[in-house]
Amino acid sequence: MTKGIAAPRPSLLHGILSLLVPGLGQFVVGARGRGSAIFASVVVLGGLSAWTISQKARFPDFSLSFVIFAKLVFATGLLLLFLVALRALVSRFILRDASLEAFSAYGMGILYFLALVVAGNQILATAGSAEQLAFVFGGTALFAAGSLAALWLWNVADAARIGGAGLGGHLPSLALPILLVCLLVFSLGYNITRVDLPKAITEYQDISILLPRILWPWRAAFAYDQEVVEETQLIQAPCPDGAIGPPSNEPQAGEPWISATPTCGEVGVRAITGGFEPGTLLTITGGGFVPGQTVNILWKNPIGNAFRPRGVGETEILINENGEFTSQLNIPDVVIPEATASGDQIHTLVVRQEDVEVFGWRFSDDMKLALVGMLETIMMGLMATFFGMILAFPISFLAARNLMAPIVSPLNGIVGGIVGLVAGIWLGSELAGRAAEALGGLANAPIQIFLIGAVLVIGLGYAGLTLAGRLFALMLERLGGAANDTISAILLAAMIAVPGYFLGRGFSRGVMSIVQGADIAAINEQNFAYAGAILLAVLTLLYAFRNRGGRGIPIGSIIYTTTRTILNILRSVEALIYAIIFAIWVGLGPFAGMLALTLHTVASLAKLYSEAIESIEPGPLEALNATGATRLQTIVYAVIPQILPPAISFTVYRWDINVRMSTIIGFVGGGGIGFIMLQWQRLYQWELVGIAVWLIAITVATLDYVSAEIRERTI
Amino acid sequence: MLKVEHLSMVYPDGTIALRDVSFEVKEGEFLGIIGLSGSGKSTLLRCINRLLEPSEGKIIWNGRDITHIDQSELRMVRREIGMVFQQFNLVKRSSVMVNVLSGRLGYTPPSWSLINRFSRADRALAVAALERVGIADKANNRADELSGGQQQRVGIARALMQQPKMILADEPVASLDPVLSHSILGYLEKLNKEDNITVLCSLHFLDLVQRYSTRVIGLRSGKLVFEGGKKDIAEISDSRFKEIYGEEAQRLGVE
Ligand SMILES: Nc1ncnc2c1ncn2[C@@H]1O[C@H](COP(=O)(O)OP(=O)(O)O)[C@@H](O)[C@H]1O
Ligand SMILES: [Mg+2]
Numbered sequence: 017m018t019k020g021i022a023a024p025r026p027s028l029l030h031g032i033l034s035l036l037v038p039g040l041g042q043f044v045v046g047a048r049g050r051g052s053a054i055f056a057s058v059v060v061l062g063g064l065s066a067w068t069i070s071q072k073a074r075f076p077d078f079s080l081s082f083v084i085f086a087k088l089v090f091a092t093g094l095l096l097l098f099l100v101a102l103r104a105l106v107s108r109f110i111l112r113d114a115s116l117e118a119f120s121a122y123g124m125g126i127l128y129f130l131a132l133v134v135a136g137n138q139i140l141a142t143a144g145s146a147e148q149l150a151f152v153f154g155g156t157a158l159f160a161a162g163s164l165a166a167l168w169l170w171n172v173a174d175a176a177r178i179g180g181a182g183l184g185g186h187l188p189s190l191a192l193p194i195l196l197v198c199l200l201v202f203s204l205g206y207n208i209t210r211v212d213l214p215k216a217i218t219e220y221q222d223i224s225i226l227l228p229r230i231l232w233p234w235r236a237a238f239a240y241d242q243e244v245v246e247e248t249q250l251i252q253a254p255c256p257d258g259a260i261g262p263p264s265n266e267p268q269a270g271e272p273w274i275s276a277t278p279t280c281g282e283v284g285v286r287a288i289t290g291g292f293e294p295g296t297l298l299t300i301t302g303g304g305f306v307p308g309q310t311v312n313i314l315w316k317n318p319i320g321n322a323f324r325p326r327g328v329g330e331t332e333i334l335i336n337e338n339g340e341f342t343s344q345l346n347i348p349d350v351v352i353p354e355a356t357a358s359g360d361q362i363h364t365l366v367v368r369q370e371d372v373e374v375f376g377w378r379f380s381d382d383m384k385l386a387l388v389g390m391l392e393t394i395m396m397g398l399m400a401t402f403f404g405m406i407l408a409f410p411i412s413f414l415a416a417r418n419l420m421a422p423i424v425s426p427l428n429g430i431v432g433g434i435v436g437l438v439a440g441i442w443l444g445s446e447l448a449g450r451a452a453e454a455l456g457g458l459a460n461a462p463i464q465i466f467l468i469g470a471v472l473v474i475g476l477g478y479a480g481l482t483l484a485g486r487l488f489a490l491m492l493e494r495l496g497g498a499a500n501d502t503i504s505a506i507l508l509a510a511m512i513a514v515p516g517y518f519l520g521r522g523f524s525r526g527v528m529s530i531v532q533g534a535d536i537a538a539i540n541e542q543n544f545a546y547a548g549a550i551l552l553a554v555l556t557l558l559y560a561f562r563n564r565g566g567r568g569i570p571i572g573s574i575i576y577t578t579t580r581t582i583l584n585i586l587r588s589v590e591a592l593i594y595a596i597i598f599a600i601w602v603g604l605g606p607f608a609g610m611l612a613l614t615l616h617t618v619a620s621l622a623k624l625y626s627e628a629i630e631s632i633e634p635g636p637l638e639a640l641n642a643t644g645a646t647r648l649q650t651i652v653y654a655v656i657p658q659i660l661p662p663a664i665s666f667t668v669y670r671w672d673i674n675v676r677m678s679t680i681i682g683f684v685g686g687g688g689i690g691f692i693m694l695q696w697q698r699l700y701q702w703e704l705v706g707i708a709v710w711l712i713a714i715t716v717a718t719l720d721y722v723s724a725e726i727r728e729r730t731i
Numbered sequence: 732m733l734k735v736e737h738l739s740m741v742y743p744d745g746t747i748a749l750r751d752v753s754f755e756v757k758e759g760e761f762l763g764i765i766g767l768s769g770s771g772k773s774t775l776l777r778c779i780n781r782l783l784e785p786s787e788g789k790i791i792w793n794g795r796d797i798t799h800i801d802q803s804e805l806r807m808v809r810r811e812i813g814m815v816f817q818q819f820n821l822v823k824r825s826s827v828m829v830n831v832l833s834g835r836l837g838y839t840p841p842s843w844s845l846i847n848r849f850s851r852a853d854r855a856l857a858v859a860a861l862e863r864v865g866i867a868d869k870a871n872n873r874a875d876e877l878s879g880g881q882q883q884r885v886g887i888a889r890a891l892m893q894q895p896k897m898i899l900a901d902e903p904v905a906s907l908d909p910v911l912s913h914s915i916l917g918y919l920e921k922l923n924k925e926d927n928i929t930v931l932c933s934l935h936f937l938d939l940v941q942r943y944s945t946r947v948i949g950l951r952s953g954k955l956v957f958e959g960g961k962k963d964i965a966e967i968s969d970s971r972f973k974e975i976y977g978e979e980a981q982r983l984g985v986e
Contacts, residue, residue, distance in 0.1 A: 644810030644837025
């Protein structure tokens, strides 16, 4: 505070008002906005804080946490007041120099913060019993309350100052309260997002095991060749009286063989009590294997299930330098299913030699799956961009203000145009239906039918719009001034009544049925529908009569605003969310993802294109208008050449975004690499997840580079 | 051939750009329009082919009131009236040839021009037009590769493609240096004399007006303050000059 100039005395009254109700003092002085903002901040932040800290409990008790929070605000407020008083006392009695301050406002803030940290537990203890405090986030409560208390006290000082000085001159700065609000919001946000720094450090090992497998997953990307030799000897068990069992194999020269004696015996028996009585002891010999290798012994039961016998002898045997071995094994316990228990039970003794795995110079099946998924992803992005571009291009002209704003049509032309448009579209869809029948149904020739349908509907709609528009205008103009205006207005009102009818009905179904319940709303539905129709019709009539004899209806601006609004709404929902809807509609897979991306792409490209159109030079447009070119011709010759470079750039950029998006759109069922990756993640196949991550990273980085190059070249 | 009667024009923001302007143009005339910048010259020219909608008054073209005709009829009228602009208004990224051909759009069925098709006759016409303004060799260059004077010649060739009965030129040489100005105005004069195309040309410099116009009108703050033949221009006295250009104006000439 500057000394020398007499500072106005602070107003005690206003300070007290603001102490009781934050912002009231300011409000009374006349700083209405300031007062309301302070009041709203304190109420909202206080409530939010009390709610946030209550969330620690399983069954939050809001009133308890509110009381605790209020007490904390009081306590921290006292603490802050104490510091302020301390500052004043030290300045006055120890420094004894009115021009010196013991510490600055910043210093006081730091002291306050330190006090909150050091004496935190003591302050908390004043707010409730240990049992009560267990239900709230103590630390968050302390700092939120501390910020709020400071805000409250600042508000008192502010009110006193403004009350003393009046509204003349400018109001004191809001930097401090804004800082306090930020601090408070930050301390709540820290809690709400569950920031847990210790966890990030202590649980590092969880990821440290996985990380190498994700970061360097390439072993899983390739197939390995392995030669396996399996030699078998048939064994009969149990061995009924008189049975001799299958013949023992004879040694073979030059190739692997095994044999066993006897070939008929009893299976082991495992008692329920845990005891085990091994089966008949077999002597196994073999030869012709690779010297020095280890072979495995497996047992295959009569229905062909192989397993490694346990506790009945060695199952891993080293082959000697002659390629031979001898070993012994008791017949293991084999549970023979009741269904196959009759007749001779023939088991198979298997000796299996596995060569070392040899790198196969081929991709593994998983890698192939990942590559297919990646291809699917890239194509999804490409197709979405392509279709999005085609659809967005014509729409963007409707969303360009400089092209649409000058379009003004007389009332009679609009009436005819709407009639013609509706009739044309109806006729077009009828004809398209016939064409579909002739071509053998939608399933038979979908692409042809779609194209024919689009051409018919758009073409006839446009033809109807222009022809009927002109026809109506001619007919009505013949009637002359007043009759023309009146008839046009009445016809337009009648047409607008139709959407009015449906809007009214929609209001009844959508709003009244929520308020009154569906049954009562259904009774009044028709009334609402008629009311909607009449309302819109009357409004249209009023509008038409007010504009009578003027320049006509700014139909271009109306279309422009409508288009922009729809695009903005479409764009505000992410493609990922559309994918959820489309996955239900057309099923899981890349088609759903493509549709979702396309929808979002149309909305954003149309906006970007239309902005490019709005920034073209108007001169050439004017010049071509002056030559007598039609609107379409001026667009082709004056607009498109000018917007081509930015449009290409935007499209490539969007392609880039779409491929990026399509990598994760599979997470919600949109197909592509994301879909596969999600499956692998759920199976904890971290190498495979790693492969997917790598493929995505490589693709996106490549695309980034390519798109940047293309864009650089087109501008 | 052209009659302007009590023409007034108020912009949507309330600026009154023309106040009750009436004059007549005979076939074959080279009418100069003089006036300070902001006096309403551009507005007047744009009202004639209805690039701007006049607020009041009539425009009579060959005996027909075109002030309220609808869009399709208006196109028929517009294609008989060529227009040349101060900023040339070429499509910079398109070739000279396409720029010239686009002058023919008023005669081309719209669906054809959608797929960039001009008839062989139109192409021949374009080559001829470019030859007339002496830049046939630049036909395949992009428009923005040409110098200012060359660009304005492309602008004239584009107007020629309309086979116009009249050309409206809005300060066609204001962005060019004096030597080029004479060259461009020379082309307009040639079209006026050889092809009997009526020319309405707004010009800044009085000596240019004297040199090229057969008749002149002067605008000041949207009002017609002067009208006279070739002789009258030469004899414009200092006081008359000040009436058109305002008290502070000084006579300044090029050359
Ligand atoms: N688009 C416009 N909107 C509002 N006022 C305009 C517009 N264009 C020109 N004017 C005003 O109309 C008057 C005439 O302008 P203009 O016809 O361009 O004059 P000139 O071509 O003789 O320089 C000026 O006062 C100008 O400011
Ligand atoms: Mg001008």
